[in-house]
Amino acid sequence: MRNLTLSKAVHRLILVATTICILFPIYWMLVLAFTKLGMSRSVEGFYPASLTFNNFTQLFTERPMLRWLLNSALVASISSALSLLIGTSAGYALSRLHFRGAGLIMILILVTQMMPPTAIVVPIYDLFRQLGMLNTIQGVTLGHISLVIPLAVWMTKGYFDSIPLDLENAARIDGCTRLAAFWHVALPLASPGLIVVFIYGFVTSWHEFLFARTLVSQQELWTGAVGLGSFRGEFFTLFEPQMAASVVFSVPVVLVFMFLQRRLISGGLAGGVR
Amino acid sequence: MAEVNISNVRKAYGSLEIMHGIDIDVAAGEFVVLVGPSGCGKSTLLRMIAGLEDISSGTISIAGRVVNDLQPRDRDIAMVFQNYALYPHMTVAENMSFSLRLQRLGQEQIRERVARAADILDLSQLLERYPRQLSGGQRQRVAMGRAIVRNPQVFLFDEPLSNLDAELRVSMRAQIKELHQRLGTTMIYVTHDQIEAMTMADKIVVMRGGRIEQMGCPLDLYDNPANRFVAGFLGSPAMNFLAGSVDGDGFTSKSGVKVALPANYGAMQGRQVLLGVRPEHIEIVSKDRPDAIVANVALIEPTGLDTLVVARAGQEEVTVSYRGRMDVRVGETVGLLRDPGHLHLFDQSTLARIQPADQQKSMA
Amino acid sequence: MVPRSIPLDARHEARPKPALVRFRELFSDGMGFPALMVAPALLTLAVVIGFPIVKGLILSFQMIKLTSPATGGDFTLYNYVKMFSDKNVLASVWRSCVYMSGSVLGATFVGLIAALLTRRAFMGRSLFRTFFILPWAIPAVATTLVWGVMYDANFGVMNRIVQLLPGINSNIEWLIDRDYVLGSLIAVQIWGDFPVAYLFLLAGLQAIPEELYEAANVDGANGWQQFWHITAPQLRYIVTVTIILLGILSFRSFAVIHILTGGGPNRRTETLVIQTYNAAFRSFDFSYGAALGILSLIFSVVIVALYIRLTLGREMRGAAAT
Ligand SMILES: Nc1ncnc2c1ncn2[C@@H]1O[C@H](COP(=O)(O)OP(=O)(O)OP(=O)(O)O)[C@@H](O)[C@H]1O
Ligand SMILES: [Mg+2]
Numbered sequence A: 001m002r003n004l005t006l007s008k009a010v011h012r013l014i015l016v017a018t019t020i021c022i023l024f025p026i027y028w029m030l031v032l033a034f035t036k037l038g039m040s041r042s043v044e045g046f047y048p049a050s051l052t053f054n055n056f057t058q059l060f061t062e063r064p065m066l067r068w069l070l071n072s073a074l075v076a077s078i079s080s081a082l083s084l085l086i087g088t089s090a091g092y093a094l095s096r097l098h099f100r101g102a103g104l105i106m107i108l109i110l111v112t113q114m115m116p117p118t119a120i121v122v123p124i125y126d127l128f129r130q131l132g133m134l135n136t137i138q139g140v141t142l143g144h145i146s147l148v149i150p151l152a153v154w155m156t157k158g159y160f161d162s163i164p165l166d167l168e169n170a171a172r173i174d175g176c177t178r179l180a181a182f183w184h185v186a187l188p189l190a191s192p193g194l195i196v197v198f199i200y201g202f203v204t205s206w207h208e209f210l211f212a213r214t215l216v217s218q219q220e221l222w223t224g225a226v227g228l229g230s231f232r233g234e235f236f237t238l239f240e241p242q243m244a245a246s247v248v249f250s251v252p253v254v255l256v257f258m259f260l261q262r263r264l265i266s267g268g269l270a271g272g273v274r
Numbered sequence B: 001m002a003e004v005n006i007s008n009v010r011k012a013y014g015s016l017e018i019m020h021g022i023d024i025d026v027a028a029g030e031f032v033v034l035v036g037p038s039g040c041g042k043s044t045l046l047r048m049i050a051g052l053e054d055i056s057s058g059t060i061s062i063a064g065r066v067v068n069d070l071q072p073r074d075r076d077i078a079m080v081f082q083n084y085a086l087y088p089h090m091t092v093a094e095n096m097s098f099s100l101r102l103q104r105l106g107q108e109q110i111r112e113r114v115a116r117a118a119d120i121l122d123l124s125q126l127l128e129r130y131p132r133q134l135s136g137g138q139r140q141r142v143a144m145g146r147a148i149v150r151n152p153q154v155f156l157f158d159e160p161l162s163n164l165d166a167e168l169r170v171s172m173r174a175q176i177k178e179l180h181q182r183l184g185t186t187m188i189y190v191t192h193d194q195i196e197a198m199t200m201a202d203k204i205v206v207m208r209g210g211r212i213e214q215m216g217c218p219l220d221l222y223d224n225p226a227n228r229f230v231a232g233f234l235g236s237p238a239m240n241f242l243a244g245s246v247d248g249d250g251f252t253s254k255s256g257v258k259v260a261l262p263a264n265y266g267a268m269q270g271r272q273v274l275l276g277v278r279p280e281h282i283e284i285v286s287k288d289r290p291d292a293i294v295a296n297v298a299l300i301e302p303t304g305l306d307t308l309v310v311a312r313a314g315q316e317e318v319t320v321s322y323r324g325r326m327d328v329r330v331g332e333t334v335g336l337l338r339d340p341g342h343l344h345l346f347d348q349s350t351l352a353r354i355q356p357a358d359q360q361k362s363m364a
Numbered sequence C: 001m002v003p004r005s006i007p008l009d010a011r012h013e014a015r016p017k018p019a020l021v022r023f024r025e026l027f028s029d030g031m032g033f034p035a036l037m038v039a040p041a042l043l044t045l046a047v048v049i050g051f052p053i054v055k056g057l058i059l060s061f062q063m064i065k066l067t068s069p070a071t072g073g074d075f076t077l078y079n080y081v082k083m084f085s086d087k088n089v090l091a092s093v094w095r096s097c098v099y100m101s102g103s104v105l106g107a108t109f110v111g112l113i114a115a116l117l118t119r120r121a122f123m124g125r126s127l128f129r130t131f132f133i134l135p136w137a138i139p140a141v142a143t144t145l146v147w148g149v150m151y152d153a154n155f156g157v158m159n160r161i162v163q164l165l166p167g168i169n170s171n172i173e174w175l176i177d178r179d180y181v182l183g184s185l186i187a188v189q190i191w192g193d194f195p196v197a198y199l200f201l202l203a204g205l206q207a208i209p210e211e212l213y214e215a216a217n218v219d220g221a222n223g224w225q226q227f228w229h230i231t232a233p234q235l236r237y238i239v240t241v242t243i244i245l246l247g248i249l250s251f252r253s254f255a256v257i258h259i260l261t262g263g264g265p266n267r268r269t270e271t272l273v274i275q276t277y278n279a280a281f282r283s284f285d286f287s288y289g290a291a292l293g294i295l296s297l298i299f300s301v302v303i304v305a306l307y308i309r310l311t312l313g314r315e316m317r318g319a320a321a322t
Helices: A002-033 A054-062 A065-096 A102-114 A118-131 A137-161 A165-173 A178-207 A210-215 A224-229 A239-259 A261-273 B042-050 B092-102 B107-120 B136-148 B166-183 B194-200 B218-223 B228-233 B263-268 B357-363 C019-027 C032-060 C078-085 C087-118 C125-137 C140-151 C157-162 C181-206 C210-218 C223-252 C255-260 C272-281 C286-321
Strands: B004-013 B016-026 B031-035 B057-062 B077-080 B154-158 B186-191 B203-208 B211-216 B240-247 B250-253 B258-260 B272-277 B282-285 B293-302 B306-313 B316-323 B333-338 B343-347
Touching: A002 A239, A002 C087, A002 C125, A002 C140, A054 A065, A054 A239, A065 A102, A065 A137, A065 A178, A065 A224, A065 A239, A065 C032, A102 A137, A102 C032, A102 C286, A118 A137, A118 A210, A118 C032, A118 C272, A118 C286, A137 A178, A137 A210, A137 C032, A165 A178, A165 B042, A165 B077, A178 A224, A178 A239, A178 A261, A210 A224, A210 C272, A224 A239, A224 C140, A239 A261, A239 C125, A239 C140, A261 C125, B004 B042, B016 B042, B016 B203, B016 B211, B031 B042, B031 B194, B042 B057, B042 B077, B042 B154, B042 B186, B077 B136, B092 B107, B092 B136, B107 B136, B136 B166, B166 B194, B186 B194, B194 B218, B203 B218, B203 B228, B211 B218, B211 B228, B228 B240, B228 B272, B228 B343, B240 B316, B250 B272, B282 B316, B306 B333, C032 C286, C078 C087, C078 C286, C087 C125, C087 C181, C087 C223, C087 C272, C087 C286, C125 C181, C140 C157, C140 C181, C140 C255, C181 C223, C181 C255, C210 C223, C223 C272, C223 C286, C255 C272, C272 C286
Parallel strands: B031 B186, B031 B203, B077 B154, B154 B186
Antiparallel strands: B004 B016, B004 B057, B203 B211, B240 B250, B240 B272, B250 B258, B272 B343, B282 B333, B293 B306, B293 B333, B306 B316
16 A cells, blocks of 8 residues: 555656656747846746746737748648648548559658658748749748648548448448448538637648748748748847747647647557558 | 249359359248348349449349349349348438439339338337447338338348347347338348258258259258258258168168168168258157167257257257256267158268159159 | 359340440449549649649759749750769758658657557546647747757757757757758757657557556566567567658658758758759749659659569558559
8 A cells, every 4th residue: 555655746747857858948939038128048946037928929010920920821721721622532532442553642641741851942942942932922822732632632541441331331332432431421520620720731731930030031021930940140149039929929839738638649650550 | 922043054253263153032922031041142132133343154033033143223123132231321311212212203202112112120219320320220220111101022031130239139030031021022131140041941942062962942852952962051059960881671870879760761771871850850758768869968948839859869969958857967878769750861062952762663 | 162254145245235225334333433533633633733733844854044034944964864863862862861760769769658558447548648649730830930049059948958958058050051951951850740649659558458567567577578578579560650651751851841941051952852953943943843843753752663562562562563
């Protein structure tokens, strides 16, 4: 009995210590975000010396933070929605229709999912330069689609795999074409999963930095991820507003993750391990 | 109502052929049961009839129309799946009306047809529920309801009762049979349960390894199995088989047990055969009777209605089933008496049934 | 069962179908349907990935520099010759490997600890689970920026934390000191990636049947013995998958290094990915950048091959063969 309470105490101790280590950077981000401009250098302990909300208001008054957030939202929703649309049909075909070359296609898609984006960012930049697509929202969106589609195909395939095939067979006997069976049966049943795919795609695009950074140079077209970096001056960095911007930019995704935790986790595993 | 003709149908996955030329003619209104051990190709054949599997070669026609190239929805069939395949996102009523809505029937007509089917299957109280809110038996009935609202030419069933408990299975068996009598529609029914096959079928098709072993009406198959496999597959407890040879006026097993044969088996001196006797065709008598085979009781299994006795004679083990109860004990020595009218002989190498001489003559 | 060939005459003759029927089938059932479903994804991937890869290949065999417009599109092996004789390339490939190993080992370790701590139910477990996946939800850029502030040599909080330990009382230049900088970056990468390991390992741990531990308890095995004889062997597969996925994440990692050091000081943190970016967008040597991109592509194909071998294995190869 004593042994049990002891091991319980050790467990709690390690748990709390690990949690503190893990949460500290987030805590520090918040501390600095609420510290008066220029005062972060004089924070001496591990808690805020002064509190202010100014950094946040300043983001929206003196910087185009709202614009960046809107750009991020626009790029993320379009690239994720398009990828979902395209990925769903491919994922369905790969799950259901055993056609020649399906295995090869899956491997190809896996390769594209895993290769570093830097492998294609150079030629994409060169292509966009020639096509006049640099500094356009469409360009960034297209770049993000290349990241999200492979994810969408793999994840949707996983969801369709989990729906019994006989449901669609029954529908085909009931009078559906294959397309109609997909529409009336497979799609409605997969839709909770498809929402997860959409969120993953959205978050992937929201977080993305490389394409957003290289394909666009005009400040009004930046996404949030690029905007965050702009507080770094040549000689000194405005730490406090930078941290405030980081908080603002992180909050939407953190909220989504917290609310949909369970669903997103099982969905992520399905897409990851397949 | 329509007839179904299956002619020389083969199925291959890549280079592996799993169906080797199947021929079945199903008359209009007939209830045909496909039965056989697991993996013999029953489901595959049924799915080929439904159009869910491609046919590698041969033809399948429904109501005189070759359907090889027709999509499932164009074949005018309905199918009940083993796991029912109810649409989880639709209510019972929506499940049943799905095909009718696809046909764009009028609201009124749909409601009427669904109500009628629900009435037949006793589902009227459940129409607004979702499949997950139903018991196994209720789901099974919804699956049937979904099939009968269609009013199809042919019903296909793939082991529809295998997920139900024993009691429900018996009552659903009766319901399906009653439904067949009421609708008179052609039905093709897959099962691996030989009791289902015996009780429901107008015609049984026994399959094994992608081939038809025998086809015919249930009692005919039971009484005159064409080979050892069919003889052993139909009937529970299974037929007893003794290996041995024909000599003199009888059969002698490998371990020397002698069984007298009727005179019409006389012309087969020296032939290596299997002797088959069903458990219910053996009687337990006093060991002192001169015509009885002496055996030792090894096991007794009373089931209430009848009693199974496993007895050992020489090296051979014989199961006897006995209506009622009997006062024998394990270890006791008894006499076994076979019923001479119900002996089956099978050739030991081909395993085919050997017809007694007079039947051979009368058939010739 | 012996497969028998099908006699030709027994084959059902497929009659040629009228064009209209064929067209209809494309949208309903025939073999055109799979094609119709996969085509959009393949076309899009061809446009957004396939085409750039081809373009990258072409670029890598040319001499395109943004700084000197006179350079030309004639075929040349120059970039590849340069690549294979460039000591920095070998160094950055090596650095990528070091960075990957460090991040993967660290993230797997932290993830495993976190998973072991939250595998069994206790009050507030779901709260801790949320804490442990939080770093994943935060954008890499934001993560990197806050670590950057923490690493500041003069007033960053990291030095204050370390100086809580006895024996350390001078400030460490986390991002400048050549002995520390790579480790500092790896720590950031670990912090951002360990939730992935956490989720996979937690799922793996929870899939281990509790009876195994009960049996071990009866046999008198202590905590460590249970870990080594039950947990570790049961987790082997999922750990392999986790390691490969983490490896890919850290191999691809761009934001962390680019923002904190940009590859410096003096190329001490230049991985293959960063070198590619710097060649193209700092030196504006597009062709060389493209060639390095091809190299990293080959690198990732190798990882994928490994991944397929270890996980999807037989099933995928079977499907690919048909
Ligand atoms: N896609 C496939 N590829 C190769 N062989 C297959 C495939 N599908 C089925 N088979 C084989 O075809 C044979 C017949 O399968 P089928 O499902 O028809 O059996 P069944 O008689 O319905 O058995 P059960 O009673 O278990 O349902 C089996 O031996 C099976 O292994
Ligand atoms: Mg079957």
